[in-house]
Amino acid sequence: MKKITKLFWLGMVLISSISYAQNARLQVIHNSPDLAAATVDVYVNNIILLNDFTFRTATPFIDVPAGVSLSIDVAPSTSSSSAEGIFNLTATLAAGETYIIVANGIVSATGYSVAPNFNLNVYALGREAATSPTNTDVLENHGSPDAPTVDVVETSIPAGTIVDDISFP
Numbered sequence: 001m002k003k004i005t006k007l008f009w010l011g012m013v014l015i016s017s018i019s020y021a022q023n024a025r026l027q028v029i030h031n032s033p034d035l036a037a038a039t040v041d042v043y044v045n046n047i048i049l050l051n052d053f054t055f056r057t058a059t060p061f062i063d064v065p066a067g068v069s070l071s072i073d074v075a076p077s078t079s080s081s082s083a084e085g086i087f088n089l090t091a092t093l094a095a096g097e098t099y100i101i102v103a104n105g106i107v108s109a110t111g112y113s114v115a116p117n118f119n120l121n122v123y124a125l126g127r128e129a130a131t132s133p134t135n136t137d138v139l140e141n142h143g144s145p146d147a148p149t150v151d152v153v154e155t156s157i158p159a160g161t162i163v164d165d166i167s168f169p
Helices: 002-021
Strands: 023-030 037-046 047-054 062-065 070-078 086-090 100-102 119-123 150-154 159-165
Touching: 086 119, 086 150
Parallel strands: 023 100
Antiparallel strands: 023 062, 037 047, 037 070, 070 086, 100 119, 150 159
């Protein structure tokens, strides 16, 4: 009986590791300051993933299917389906990898002095924890559509310039 129980638990571990390998981890950050996109719905393969997702918010890391084509649609918050999308991105994420998608840019055709197009920027190698307990991992994303090229400078240690001449994507 003990042998059967051990085999059962071993099988469960193998099944769970196989199912985990079929997913990627994803965090979504809403960084589009356009009033027309202040609150949006996000669909993945025509199924709502984020309802009423607001500017300056981020999701926790979530599991999404890997190794398959994902159709990611951003739609107005009043949408009833992905067919009402204002932007679409098709991406295939690798199994076991962690990604961050950042919504940047402007949706409106008028009303902004600088109007870079709305986009979803996909960053691989996202981290849910620092690789070293004494360090902090940072993703640099210049997401301000009306700001000039900037430098990122760390001043508390000081480490100096971390990123030189970063501009809007």
